[in-house]
Amino acid sequence: MSLAGAAGWRFSKPSVVPGFGLTLGFSLAYLTLIILIPLAALLLRSASLGWPQFWAIATDARVLHALKLSFGASLLAALVNVVFGTVVAWVLVRYRFPGRRVIDAIVDLPFALPTAVAGIALTTLYAPRGWIGAIFAPLGVKIAYTPLGIVIALVFIGLPFVVRTVQPVMEEIDREVEEAAATLGAGRAQTLLRVLLPGLAPAITTGFALAFARAVGEYGSVIFIAGNLPLKTEIAPLLIVIKLEEYNYAGATAIAAIMLAISFAMLFVINLLQSWSRRRYG
Amino acid sequence: MDLSIRNLGKQFDGFPALDDVSLDIRSGELIALLGPSGSGKTTLLRVVAGLEQPTAGAVFFGGEDASHLTVQQRNVGFVFQHYALFRHMTVADNIGFGLRVRPQASRPPRAEIRRRAGELLDFVQLSGLEKRYPAQLSGGQRQRVALARALAIEPRLLLLDEPFGALDAQVRRELRRWLRDIHDATGHTTVFVTHDQEEALELADRVVVMNRGRIEQVGTADEVYDAPNSPFVYGFIGESSTLPVRIEDGQLWVQDRTIGLRAEGAPAGDGTLHFRPHDVELLDGCGGCIAGVVVASRRVAGSRRVELEIGSAGNRVEIELPADHRAAERSRIAFRPQRWKLFGDGGEPLPHAGHAAQPKAMAGAN
Numbered sequence: 001m002s003l004a005g006a007a008g009w010r011f012s013k014p015s016v017v018p019g020f021g022l023t024l025g026f027s028l029a030y031l032t033l034i035i036l037i038p039l040a041a042l043l044l045r046s047a048s049l050g051w052p053q054f055w056a057i058a059t060d061a062r063v064l065h066a067l068k069l070s071f072g073a074s075l076l077a078a079l080v081n082v083v084f085g086t087v088v089a090w091v092l093v094r095y096r097f098p099g100r101r102v103i104d105a106i107v108d109l110p111f112a113l114p115t116a117v118a119g120i121a122l123t124t125l126y127a128p129r130g131w132i133g134a135i136f137a138p139l140g141v142k143i144a145y146t147p148l149g150i151v152i153a154l155v156f157i158g159l160p161f162v163v164r165t166v167q168p169v170m171e172e173i174d175r176e177v178e179e180a181a182a183t184l185g186a187g188r189a190q191t192l193l194r195v196l197l198p199g200l201a202p203a204i205t206t207g208f209a210l211a212f213a214r215a216v217g218e219y220g221s222v223i224f225i226a227g228n229l230p231l232k233t234e235i236a237p238l239l240i241v242i243k244l245e246e247y248n249y250a251g252a253t254a255i256a257a258i259m260l261a262i263s264f265a266m267l268f269v270i271n272l273l274q275s276w277s278r279r280r281y282g
Numbered sequence: 283m284d285l286s287i288r289n290l291g292k293q294f295d296g297f298p299a300l301d302d303v304s305l306d307i308r309s310g311e312l313i314a315l316l317g318p319s320g321s322g323k324t325t326l327l328r329v330v331a332g333l334e335q336p337t338a339g340a341v342f343f344g345g346e347d348a349s350h351l352t353v354q355q356r357n358v359g360f361v362f363q364h365y366a367l368f369r370h371m372t373v374a375d376n377i378g379f380g381l382r383v384r385p386q387a388s389r390p391p392r393a394e395i396r397r398r399a400g401e402l403l404d405f406v407q408l409s410g411l412e413k414r415y416p417a418q419l420s421g422g423q424r425q426r427v428a429l430a431r432a433l434a435i436e437p438r439l440l441l442l443d444e445p446f447g448a449l450d451a452q453v454r455r456e457l458r459r460w461l462r463d464i465h466d467a468t469g470h471t472t473v474f475v476t477h478d479q480e481e482a483l484e485l486a487d488r489v490v491v492m493n494r495g496r497i498e499q500v501g502t503a504d505e506v507y508d509a510p511n512s513p514f515v516y517g518f519i520g521e522s523s524t525l526p527v528r529i530e531d532g533q534l535w536v537q538d539r540t541i542g543l544r545a546e547g548a549p550a551g552d553g554t555l556h557f558r559p560h561d562v563e564l565l566d567g568c569g570g571c572i573a574g575v576v577v578a579s580r581r582v583a584g585s586r587r588v589e590l591e592i593g594s595a596g597n598r599v600e601i602e603l604p605a606d607h608r609a610a611e612r613s614r615i616a617f618r619p620q621r622w623k624l625f626g627d628g629g630e631p632l633p634h635a636g637h638a639a640q641p642k643a644m645a646g647a648n
Contacts, residue, residue, distance in 0.1 A: 174364065176362045176366035177366045177368065179353075179360070179362070179366070180360065180366040180367075181368075181379070182333070182354060183331060183333070183353055183354075183358060183359070183432075184380035184431065184432075185357070185380050185384060186354070186379070186380075187383070190383045194382075198371075199368075199369065
């Protein structure tokens, strides 16, 4: 440490495994090819619109509503997943019960299932005549073809992201830490709120960010259950597809660019939060 | 506070981790639970803390039966081998944790908690590290923080589970002395678990030697070292050599020779002779001695450790010789243990054992 300090900031630390230059070069080239070039093309394309036209699309009532719905429903779904995903992870990590492995495998299903299949299955269940929809219909609660249905679809596809990021960190928690809290007089709730959850916060934030990002981009499962009524249950990705089908490529990329900007800003903030907490807790 | 353990038993899936353990600890004593891994010493400590439920027996804090108190109600300070600090809290927050989680009525005000944490940090000689996180401390510093955290709740009892087990030798020795000072300064009744006999003998007022879920012997360092009451304690504390012997006519025999040790009152039959490798005297001629052929010899620090093969049965014992003794391979060495102890086949101590029982014989030998 003192050596590095004397030499000032260095590009890489000497290490046993060489190849920093090579791997950094490869990473940058790869990222550029796979992510940055397509995104740049997207921005270029929407830039061809010119500012007044871009602004007209961005402030169009239908677009605004779709964006609000997409981000709002995604946020809500990610929050629901944070709570229940953490509970599921806890049960899987802490308790040994018959069928635990099966449940562990089931958590991954939303990853593997084609989203359209999920969408159709959820719609069948939550439609007014479906198994679950039929229970709520007499109460005047409509699930499918409303924003509520969209949230449910997004919860479905986002769950594994939270469980799979929180689970390994939870497994690392030392039982002794809980026991230490107990010997110091902390009750169960205090141990959970003051000792366990703060330790899990970085992992939970990551899970939240992943579930949220996935939900914003989700298309397949939502369009079946949403009903897709403009100004009511139309999500932004669907609006993009509609514009594409109208051969309005510039319009589609404009909406895409707005989504990109918002998503990037949110993920950036989440990342900042995380690196801050990591610096603190080491 | 006095601590009294009565007939404790603890079964883990049918395996007895504790088997009818009883122990009385006086207020202010510093007690070491010493034993090999799996001897039940940590289980005993955890039962006292309330972290494990015993399957039999009771624990008394002073006169009060603590068996039905929860961990939280027992108010004991517990220090874990791997520190178990809260890594998302600063050092000061770690120490103040036990006070912050108290119910509102008995919770000191914030400023008071901060002041107490600062005081305890001074006490464990870590002043100025309040704002650090555990990840920024060395192992020895973390364990000091863990102890300060345990002391902050003004515990009725201080329990330490292998507190120095994860530290390197130098820091261990340093912390050992420091723990003794802390104990003397605070006067807490303290029980610590260790598998390191040096640590136990040096630090504790009394040592509790455990084996297979039972207490083998309780005593001061002198008592357990000089008067071990079982073959296990003899072998576990300090170095020891053993030799199967036969008792006949109040004499000890190895095969057809008497070895010059008298065991009057011991019942005739087979037994095992225990002695310390350094407690031997070398003899020139052999009229009543143990004689053997050198099969191996090693230099250990200031002395020479020699392995002898005794008789035709191939029994081997180790003795310690001065470093300048040549002890050539295959040469013959005769010796007689100066202090020794005799155990029967079942491990029961046999009478007339050791130097204390034979002052005259020893005087002659000296």
